[in-house]
Structure formats: C-alpha cells, structure tokens
Amino acid sequence: MDGKTIEAIARRAGLQKTLEAFPDDVAAAAASAEKATERVRTSSGTPPASLEPSIEPWPPMVVRR
Amino acid sequence: MSDLHWLTASAAAVAIAKREMSPVDLTKALLDRIERLNPRLNAFILVDAEKALKEARAAEAEMAQGRLRGPLHGVPVAIKDIIDVSGLPTTCHSKIFEIAVAAIADAECVARLRAAGAIILGKLSTHEFAIGGPSFDLPWPPARNPWNVDHHPGGSSSGSGSGVAAGLFPMALGTDTGGSVRNPASACAIVGTKPTYGLVSRRGVFPLAFTLDHVGPMTRTVEDNALMLGVLAGHDPLDPASVPSPSGSDYTKSLEVGVRDLRIGFVRRFHETDVPADPEVVAALDRVALTLRSEGADVVDVTLPALEDFAAVNRVILQSEAWSIHSEWLKNRPGDYGRLARRRLMSGAFMDAGDYVLASRVRSQMIADVEAVLRQVDILLCASSMDPPCRIDDSEAIERTYMRQARTPFNVTGHPALAMPAGLSRDGLPLSVQFVGRYFDEATLFRVARSWERAAGTDALHPPLAG
Numbered sequence: 001m002d003g004k005t006i007e008a009i010a011r012r013a014g015l016q017k018t019l020e021a022f023p024d025d026v027a028a029a030a031a032s033a034e035k036a037t038e039r040v041r042t043s044s045g046t047p048p049a050s051l052e053p054s055i056e057p058w059p060p061m062v063v064r065r
Numbered sequence: 066m067s068d069l070h071w072l073t074a075s076a077a078a079v080a081i082a083k084r085e086m087s088p089v090d091l092t093k094a095l096l097d098r099i100e101r102l103n104p105r106l107n108a109f110i111l112v113d114a115e116k117a118l119k120e121a122r123a124a125e126a127e128m129a130q131g132r133l134r135g136p137l138h139g140v141p142v143a144i145k146d147i148i149d150v151s152g153l154p155t156t157c158h159s160k161i162f163e164i165a166v167a168a169i170a171d172a173e174c175v176a177r178l179r180a181a182g183a184i185i186l187g188k189l190s191t192h193e194f195a196i197g198g199p200s201f202d203l204p205w206p207p208a209r210n211p212w213n214v215d216h217h218p219g220g221s222s223s224g225s226g227s228g229v230a231a232g233l234f235p236m237a238l239g240t241d242t243g244g245s246v247r248n249p250a251s252a253c254a255i256v257g258t259k260p261t262y263g264l265v266s267r268r269g270v271f272p273l274a275f276t277l278d279h280v281g282p283m284t285r286t287v288e289d290n291a292l293m294l295g296v297l298a299g300h301d302p303l304d305p306a307s308v309p310s311p312s313g314s315d316y317t318k319s320l321e322v323g324v325r326d327l328r329i330g331f332v333r334r335f336h337e338t339d340v341p342a343d344p345e346v347v348a349a350l351d352r353v354a355l356t357l358r359s360e361g362a363d364v365v366d367v368t369l370p371a372l373e374d375f376a377a378v379n380r381v382i383l384q385s386e387a388w389s390i391h392s393e394w395l396k397n398r399p400g401d402y403g404r405l406a407r408r409r410l411m412s413g414a415f416m417d418a419g420d421y422v423l424a425s426r427v428r429s430q431m432i433a434d435v436e437a438v439l440r441q442v443d444i445l446l447c448a449s450s451m452d453p454p455c456r457i458d459d460s461e462a463i464e465r466t467y468m469r470q471a472r473t474p475f476n477v478t479g480h481p482a483l484a485m486p487a488g489l490s491r492d493g494l495p496l497s498v499q500f501v502g503r504y505f506d507e508a509t510l511f512r513v514a515r516s517w518e519r520a521a522g523t524d525a526l527h528p529p530l531a532g
Binding site: 001015018021033043057 | 276371376377378380381395396399400404408411412413414415416420422423424425426427429430431
C-alpha cells in the first residue's frame with residue numbers, strides 16, 4: 001500500500017487527527033493489515049473459500065428463542 | 066502453617082473448610098507478600114486490601130456458623146483489569162479509562178467466583194485493552210516476570226501470570242483472544258486454560274474481539290485450574306455466545322486417571338516447519354511427548370493448516386472487530402493510547418468488509434480441519450511459545466516473539482487449549498507446552514495435563530524470588 005492510498009483510507013476512516021499526530025503508527029497499522037489480508041486472500045483454504053460460495057462464515061446465524 | 070503463599074487454592078479451600086486455617090490469616094499473608102513484592106513486579110493496578118480483609122472476616126464468620134459458600138470459600142483471587150468488579154474501576158490499563166467510574170456490577174465470571182466463596186484481592190495489570198504491551202507509555206508500568214524481573218511475563222494477562230507465579234495469589238482470571246491466558250502461563254511457568262468458546266461467560270468483560278474472546282483460569286497447578294474452571298463454567302443467558310456445557314462442571318473427578326487409553330496427536334509442523342522454535346523448546350516438547358508415551362498414551366504425529374494461515378485469520382477477525390469497538394477513540398483521542406495499542410487497534414481501519422467475511426469463511430474451514438484431526442485423536446500436543454520469555458526492555462525482541470507462538474489457532478476454532486510448564490531453559494526461564502482438546506472436553510485436557518505435571522513435577526516449580 002503506497003503512502004497516498006494509506007492517507008486516503010485513513011482520512012475516509014476519520015483518522016485525520018491520528019494521521020497528523022502519529023503518521024508512523026498509521027503506516028505501521030496499514031502495513032500490518034495488508035500483510036494479514038493478503039495472507040487470507042491468497043491461502044484461503046482448500047477449496048479456496050473465495051471461490052466456493054457454499055462455505056459460510058463463522059459463527060453461523062443461530063435462531064434463539 | 067508456613068509458606069502460605071505457595072498453598073494451592075485446592076489445599077487452602079480444604080484447610081479452611083476443615084477450620085485448620087483462617088481465611089483472614091491467608092489473606093493477610095498474601096497482602097503482606099503483595100506489599101513486599103508488587104513494587105518489583107507491578108502485577109497489580111489496584112490492591113483492595115481493606116475490602117479483601119472485610120470479605121475474609123465475613124468468610125471466617127460464616128465458617129464459624131457452619132456455612133460454606135462453595136468450593137473456594139475463603140480463597141483469594143485477583144482479576145485482570147478488563148473485567149468488572151463491583152465498586153472498582155475497570156481501567157483496561159489505559160489512559161482512555163484512567164479516571165473510570167466504579168463498575169456497578171460484577172462480571173458474571175467474578176460473580177461466580179464470589180458465589181463460590183472467593184475473596185477478591187484487586188485488579189491486575191494487562192497489556193492495554195488486552196492488546197498493546199508491554200508498554201512503558203501508559204499510566205501504570207508493565208508487569209514483570211518473577212523468574213527474572215528484566216524479562217517479559219507474557220501477555221496480555223501479564224499481571225495474572227506474574228502474580229500467580231510469584232505467590233501473590235493462588236489463582237487469577239485472565240482473558241484470551243489471541244493467546245493472552247496461555248502466553249503469560251507459558252512465560253511464567255503456571256497453568257492457563259482457554260476454555261471452549263462459550264463455556265465461560267464474557268458478560269462484564271471489556272471486549273477485544275467478540276468472536277475470539279475467552280475468559281480463563283490461571284493457577285499454579287492443574288488441579289486448581291480444573292477446580293476454578295468448574296466454578297466459572299456455566300450458561301449465561303445474557304451472554305450471546307454462552308452455551309450450556311454438556312459435560313457438567315466437575316473437572317477434578319478424572320484428574321488422576323492417567324493417559325493409558327488416550328491417543329495424543331503431536332503437531333510438529335507448528336514448531337518444526339512453520340515457525341522453527343528455539344532448540345530448548347523443541348527438546349522440551351519432545352520430552353513431553355516421550356513422557357506421555359511412557360505413561361501409556363499412544364502419541365502419533367498429526368498435521369493441521371499452517372500456523373501463518375491461522376494467525377492471519379485471527380488477525381483479520383480480531384482487528385476488524387476491535388476497530389469497531391475503538392474507532393471513535395482512535396479518531397478523537399489517539400494520544401491517549403500507548404503506541405503499541407494504537408498501532409494494533411488501528412489496523413482494522415485498513416481492512417474491508419470482504420476481508421472480514423472471507424476470514425470468517427476460512428475460519429469455518431479451519432474448524433473443520435481441526436475437528437477432522439480431533440476425530441482421530443483425543444488430544445493435541447503442540448508448542449505454545451516458540452521461545453523462552455525475552456527481555457522486557459528489548460522492543461525488537463518483543464515484536465519478533467509476539468507472533469512466534471501457536472496459540473491463535475484455537476481462538477480461531479474455539480477448541481479448549483491449556484498451556485503449562487515444560488521445564489526451564491539453561492538460563493532458568495520457563496519453557497512451555499500446549500494441549501488442545503475436543504469441544505467441551507476440558508476434563509480430558511486436564512487429565513493429560515495432570516499426567517505430565519505429575520510425571521515431571523512441574524507443580525513444584527517456583528521462581529527464585531527473594532522473600
């Protein structure tokens with residue numbers, strides 16, 4: 001994620017104040033997020049969950065009385 | 066009775082019930098020890114000595130009238146400071162809540178301890194909001210490891226681990242979202258259990274990530290852990306994740322049965338391939354496997370998905386859910402967080418809804434994978450921490466070892482997991498092992514843990530702390 005993208009996402013998320021005061025922390029948070037999401041996207045199980053609509057998210061919806 | 070501070074909760078409860086020991090004497094002895102050692106360990110954020118003594122006197126008076134409230138009557142306990150205790154503030158070890166109002170009610174887990182007769186000593190240090198630590202930029206200092214106060218006690222339930230290991234109290238409550246009960250248990254050579262998701266109520270606990278949060282017992286022995294979980298477990302209709310346990314709540318019954326009829330799956334890939342562990346950790350895990358085999362268990366190799374995949378799923382879910390809790394404060398009061406919490410909690414802002422749902426769907430697959438293996442074996446044996454605890458002032462080592470662990474898989478899947486000592490390193494620092502069970506089969510988990518504890522004598526391990 002490049003600096004401009006990070007800044008755009010941070011501003012959209014309402015983190016202007018944080019961006020001004022702690023730019024390194026915003027960049028570190030973005031880098032960590034990118035690493036984790038990439039890993040999930042590229043190794044999403046067998047078969048890949050991204051290609052198999054029958055795999056539902058956890059926890060399932062539970063009907064309670 | 067000498068060395069009251071090393072008494073187990075079980076032994077103390079028996080001695081109090083037989084009126085061989087006064088809960089007031091026990092509480093006073095522990096408060097004295099806290100006064101002497103806590104300035105070096107920083108295990109506590111708040112010691113509620115006056116109220117604890119009042120509760121101890123009440124417990125003694127009840128005993129004099131022949132009334133026993135429950136299995137922990139008169140036994141002191143301390144509470145991680147993200148868990149509500151009526152009349153005390155819940156600070157989450159953060160400036161955000163530095164001037165917090167007192168909680169108006171006990172968390173359900175605290176209420177259950179109280180109903181069983183336990184005496185609350187106070188509130189314990191944690192990594193900020195159970196995620197940012199160890200940190201030196203918070204209103205309270207980080208807890209220290211009693212095995213060597215220059216070292217990290219693990220976290221996030223850091224005060225719980227430090228204080229139990231140092232003999233400040235025989236049991237403590239911790240919480241575990243990515244390993245936060247089992248990490249300090251591993252670093253401080255105590256027993257910590259993350260129960261099956263939904264077995265222990267989370268009501269009254271400040272959330273980190275709703276679908277990953279667990280409350281668990283931290284003690285010096287397996288027996289105490291089983292006793293404490295028996296008190297904590299049970300359905301809470303006001304916690305949406307809570308489920309009734311089908312296996313009942315006396316986990317102490319089969320502790321001494323041994324492992325002769327059990328099949329144990331050894332997950333070597335976590336520490337041999339995925340995140341190669343320190344050689345002393347590898348040797349300790351092999352010793353555990355060998356010992357359990359010699360105790361009669363059938364120990365076989367099994368494999369699970371890669372540790373990095375579990376970790377990524379845990380991180381996406383945890384940080385997405387945590388962002389939804391913290392976003393307003395992160396936008397408006399970013400300077401009131403410590404650096405580590407600010408960085409970790411903000412990551413969720415950079416993940417989208419698709420990432421969260423995909424991670425939740427992969428989670429379903431991971432649950433199926435672990436369930437398939439647990440149909441072949443009764444228990445899993447694997448690493449907890451890949452390294453002995455590092456120095457607390459070495460931020461690079463803290464960051465490096467943060468992910469070098471095998472605890473997150475079982476937050477993702479919700480299976481019960483217990484970490485406990487596996488010996489000491491050449492430097493005298495704790496090494497650890499983790500056992501994982503089938504859903505709601507904590508009884509077998511404790512049985513295996515007790516077999517290893519009995520064979521290796523890990524319950525006799527105490528840090529060489531002055532006093």
